[in-house]
Amino acid sequence: MYQLSKAPLLNAQQIDKRLESLAQELKACDFDIILSVLTGSYIFTADISRRIACPNLQIAFIKASSYGNSTESQGKVQISGIEKIEIKNKRVLLIDDILDTGNTMCALVKTLTELNPASIKTCVLLNKESRRTVDYHADFVGFDIENKFVVGYGLDYANDYRTLPEIWTLEEV
Ligand code: IMP
Ligand code: MG
Numbered sequence: 001m002y003q004l005s006k007a008p009l010l011n012a013q014q015i016d017k018r019l020e021s022l023a024q025e026l027k028a029c030d031f032d033i034i035l036s037v038l039t040g041s042y043i044f045t046a047d048i049s050r051r052i053a054c055p056n057l058q059i060a061f062i063k064a065s066s067y068g069n070s071t072e073s074q075g076k077v078q079i080s081g082i083e084k085i086e087i088k089n090k091r092v093l094l095i096d097d098i099l100d101t102g103n104t105m106c107a108l109v110k111t112l113t114e115l116n117p118a119s120i121k122t123c124v125l126l127n128k129e130s131r132r133t134v135d136y137h138a139d140f141v142g143f144d145i146e147n148k149f150v151v152g153y154g155l156d157y158a159n160d161y162r163t164l165p166e167i168w169t170l171e172e173v
Contacts, residue, residue, distance in 0.1 A: 001172070001173045002157060002170045002172055002173065004161075004169070008152070009148070009150060009168060010143060010153075011166050012166055015153060015166070018142050018143060019048055019051055019142070020051060022048065022140060023048055023052050027054065029121065030054075031052075031057060031093040031121070032056070032057070032058060032090040032092070032118075033060060033091075033092055033093070034049055034057065034060070034095055035061075035087070035092055035094045035112070036060070036062070037062055037063070037094070037095065037096040037108065038061050038063045038081075040096070040098065040154050040155050040156065040162075041095050041096050041097040042061075042154050042162075043153050044095065045059070060081075060085045062080065062082050062085070063078075063081050064079050064096075066104055077103055077107040079107065079111055087115050087116075088115060088117065089116065089118050090117050091117070092117045092119065092120045092121070093123055094108060094121070094122045094123070095123050095124070096108075096123075096125075097125050098124060098125065098127070098128065098150070099132075099136070099138050101131055102133060102134040102135075102136035103134060105122055105138065106134050109122065121139040121140065122138045122139050123138060124141055125143065125153070125154075126141075126142060126144075126167070127141045127143070128146070128147055130146070131147055148170075150167050150168065150169055150170065151167070151170050152164035152165070153165065153166065157170055
């Protein structure tokens, strides 16, 4: 059994403030397309892309699944939706909700590189550095957090909690 922590780890105001500065960094990079990893990054992607607000910035969604109804990664990353997206010679910004073991981002960057984009940079809202099992660092990070399972603001546990506006720790009871 799991329950939410008593107070959010990051409230809506803290998220807002960090997104504002992150958007300025991203704006300076002149990306052609955002590739957003569903489902966890749907809210982050909507909020950050509105702040970048560049008329020529395209957006596309791909799906990557490595978790079942568990808080532990199952290791293998399934990717779908990439085949329909034109990324050759484009400056790509890959956005995910959270960098945990690093397996998902590594697998995605490897697959995308084979499609010959002009460049690929990665951006994650949350980074759990202590959980990394592969040598991988995101180019842009919203917040570095401890090794706790978190939900809300798009992130789920067994598909629940995604619509909460804050980020909460999920505690075992
Ligand atoms: P990685 O492949 O281990 O880096 O895991 C990345 C993916 O696992 C993320 O895209 C999330 O979907 C999921 N994930 C990892 N940690 C958490 C968490 O604390 N809460 C919710 N989802 C998580
Ligand atoms: Mg994910």
